[in-house]
Amino acid sequence: GAVVSxxxxxxxCKSGTSVKIECRSLDFQATTMFWYRQFPKQSLMLMATSxxxxxxxxxxGVEKDKFLINHASLTLSxxxxxxxxxxxSSFYICSANGAKNIQxxxxxxxxxxx
Amino acid sequence: xxSVAQPEDQVNVAEGNPLTVKCxxxxxxxxxxxxxxxxxxxxxxxxxxYITGDNLVKGSYGFEAEFNKSQTSFHLxxxxxxxxxxxxxxxxxxxxxxxxTGKLIFGQGTTLQVKP
Numbered sequence: 278g279a280v281v282s283x284x285x286x287x288x289x290c291k292s293g294t295s296v297k298i299e300c301r302s303l304d305f306q307a308t309t310m311f312w313y314r315q316f317p318k319q320s321l322m323l324m325a326t327s328x329x330x331x332x333x334x335x336x337x338g339v340e341k342d343k344f345l346i347n348h349a350s351l352t353l354s355x356x357x358x359x360x361x362x363x364x365x366s367s368f369y370i371c372s373a374n375g376a377k378n379i380q381x382x383x384x385x386x387x388x389x390x391x
Numbered sequence: 392x393x394s395v396a397q398p399e400d401q402v403n404v405a406e407g408n409p410l411t412v413k414c415x416x417x418x419x420x421x422x423x424x425x426x427x428x429x430x431x432x433x434x435x436x437x438x439x440x441y442i443t444g445d446n447l448v449k450g451s452y453g454f455e456a457e458f459n460k461s462q463t464s465f466h467l468x469x470x471x472x473x474x475x476x477x478x479x480x481x482x483x484x485x486x487x488x489x490x491x492t493g494k495l496i497f498g499q500g501t502t503l504q505v506k507p
Contacts, residue, residue, distance in 0.1 A: 283434065309493055320481065320497045321435075370434050374493045378423055378442060378485070382434035 279305050279375040283383025290361055291391055298356045298386045300371030306351035307373035311380070315368045327354040361390045393418045395484050397498035404472045404505055412467040412501045414482030423485040424465040425495065426456055428478045435481060441465060472505045
């Protein structure tokens, strides 16, 4: 089946630093990937749609300068949380559109900002 | 407006008993419907989907779901629950009118607790 790899699985950083999260489709090409944020015991909140070779489409209320998305190839999208603050601490999940209209998800990244 | 509702925050069943996790939706156009499962600190795993065809869809790990257009529902079911089924379940819908982005709308999630 289709596999989406997300790295790192967990990151702890100091306030003010930037953190990059990678999302890779391992055995398929994905022109579209998605980035979600999830708070404890809550649903997924779509942050942005990442499009290969073009700018990401951000959901309302998501700061594009804060959450930088790059989708430079058909198998890799990155999310950079710039100047992270404690309120950015969350579980970030990526996904990619695979075959048969199925969206496949990465294992998630737990970000803790001290 | 497009939306997905999972009316139960938590469902408790005894191992071996049948389980149902409810989902209703509201979209324009024909819906693509999905169920995903999430284990603690993990991403979502695809269980099953309905696009067209038979209203009863069979998926992974013995789960199935029934699409009911008149009731706009897509309830997840399993004839005999296992303790290992305990997890967080999400219903999601993708409206065909949403274009080719494939954006999903998720329900609030239902925690399934299966007790021995």
